[in-house]
Amino acid sequence: MGSSSSFSSSSKLLFRQLFEKESSTFTYLLADVSHQLWYLIDPVDKTVDRDLQLIDELGLKLIYAMNTHVHADHVTGTGLLKTKLPGVKSVCVTYVTGEEADQPNQEWLLPGMLYSSVVVGGLTFRVEALINSTSLYIHRQIFTLPEDTLIYPAHDYKGFEVSTVGEEMQHNPRLTKDKETFKTIMSNLNLSYPKMIDVAVPANMVCGLQDVPSQAN
Amino acid sequence: MGSSSSFSSSSKLLFRQLFEKESSTFTYLLADVSHQLWYLIDPVDKTVDRDLQLIDELGLKLIYAMNTHVHADHVTGTGLLKTKLPGVKSVCVTYVTGEEADQPNQEWLLPGMLYSSVVVGGLTFRVEALINSTSLYIHRQIFTLPEDTLIYPAHDYKGFEVSTVGEEMQHNPRLTKDKETFKTIMSNLNLSYPKMIDVAVPANMVCGLQDVPSQAN
Numbered sequence: 001m002g003s004s005s006s007f008s009s010s011s012k013l014l015f016r017q018l019f020e021k022e023s024s025t026f027t028y029l030l031a032d033v034s035h036q037l038w039y040l041i042d043p044v045d046k047t048v049d050r051d052l053q054l055i056d057e058l059g060l061k062l063i064y065a066m067n068t069h070v071h072a073d074h075v076t077g078t079g080l081l082k083t084k085l086p087g088v089k090s091v092c093v094t095y096v097t098g099e100e101a102d103q104p105n106q107e108w109l110l111p112g113m114l115y116s117s118v119v120v121g122g123l124t125f126r127v128e129a130l131i132n133s134t135s136l137y138i139h140r141q142i143f144t145l146p147e148d149t150l151i152y153p154a155h156d157y158k159g160f161e162v163s164t165v166g167e168e169m170q171h172n173p174r175l176t177k178d179k180e181t182f183k184t185i186m187s188n189l190n191l192s193y194p195k196m197i198d199v200a201v202p203a204n205m206v207c208g209l210q211d212v213p214s215q216a217n
Numbered sequence: 218m219g220s221s222s223s224f225s226s227s228s229k230l231l232f233r234q235l236f237e238k239e240s241s242t243f244t245y246l247l248a249d250v251s252h253q254l255w256y257l258i259d260p261v262d263k264t265v266d267r268d269l270q271l272i273d274e275l276g277l278k279l280i281y282a283m284n285t286h287v288h289a290d291h292v293t294g295t296g297l298l299k300t301k302l303p304g305v306k307s308v309c310v311t312y313v314t315g316e317e318a319d320q321p322n323q324e325w326l327l328p329g330m331l332y333s334s335v336v337v338g339g340l341t342f343r344v345e346a347l348i349n350s351t352s353l354y355i356h357r358q359i360f361t362l363p364e365d366t367l368i369y370p371a372h373d374y375k376g377f378e379v380s381t382v383g384e385e386m387q388h389n390p391r392l393t394k395d396k397e398t399f400k401t402i403m404s405n406l407n408l409s410y411p412k413m414i415d416v417a418v419p420a421n422m423v424c425g426l427q428d429v430p431s432q433a434n
Contacts (some may be wrong), residue, residue, distance in 0.1 A: 018377065019236070050375055054377075090300055161233075161234055161236065
């Protein structure tokens with residue numbers, strides 16, 4: 001998979017990676033210019049105004065705000081987006097079963113799928129929602145892709161923005177280990193309790209729509 | 218100008234943007250795979266180990282560490298790079314007149330030039346060292362480029378990573394103003410005294426080589 005960061009009126013594809021420093025979250029703006037489909041993937045509440053400004057400057061009409069996973073470190077920007085742009089549809093992965101998520105585009109978001117694909121400008125973007133993921137899953141589903149397939153992360157804490165399947169296969173400090181070693185590493189991470197989790201998870205379970213008037217849902 | 222963030226053995230070009238959060242500095246890794254030319258542009262001292270790890274993982278042999286301007290907010294990583302990879306050549310813009318900078322590649326770095334070009338993989342990358350820059354200069358030298366020309370910044374404080382000439386022409390909050398208004402805005406910014414300036418500027422005036430043994434220069 002390749003992508004261009006460029007935007008021009010003749011381009012079929014617009015792809016922009018945006019960064020929120022506090023939670024080290026990447027938000028992605030993805031557009032199929034030919035088909036007038038605009039996605040904002042994993043928006044953060046604190047950077048919604050920035051995202052809206054960019055969308056406005058680029059002359060886009062946002063259709064979908066998509067959340068790829070239940071964020072534990074920040075509140076999704078979807079709720080705010082829907083109040084400011086009422087036409088926006090909320091699309092969440094399958095953890096949301098109620099009315100909070102709008103009708104997903106079944107072509108690229110199917111309940112129960114381990115990943116979803118977005119075909120934009122002739123290129124395929126796969127959102128890897130790593131529910132029940134294991135080293136085995138990653139090896140089977142990701143490491144079988146062409147080695148120059150780009151991997152854009154949901155988060156990064158060291159200033160990296162993109163990687164490739166080939167690099168991860170060779171150098172990922174966890175995924176180059178066998179399954180048992182991987183499980184041991186993950187079990188022994190002893191991560192501190194995420195500061196935002198008690199606020200973020202309940203809000204994100206309803207796609208950030210906890211404060212949105214019902215007519216905007 | 219377009220670019221691919223991808224790296225593959227068949228690609229002529231490698232381009233990676235890296236971010237240092239504390240000073241909001243972008244470091245760029247740029248390589249012409251065909252001609253074995255590797256540039257690390259605006260490295261930061263605090264992220265040198267990260268950069269070296271990436272260079273190692275990608276199997277690159279770094280040739281040039283380049284500084285596009287006298288950084289006031291961080292110390293360049295060039296000095297550390299030269300101690301850890303003694304073959305690396307330091308290339309600075311023309312503020313460095315002594316022995317600290319290695320012989321610049323005259324093809325793309327000419328004393329007195331307002332910008333420099335790096336031709337990599339058939340694409341032209343211009344480093345805009347905005348010495349004596351004015352709104353007029355930007356209008357003449359940048360806004361005359363094709364509108365889909367990508368602009369990669371040296372710094373960003375809001376989570377943006379890339380823009381285009383067309384976007385800046387239409388939406389840049391300062392450069393869309395006339396020259397006099399631009400000068401007034403810049404004069405009235407009243408920016409606080411940069412925290413790192415007293416340490417960073419003297420170090421960067423010698424390309425970060427103040428602590429490097431002379432044989433490594």
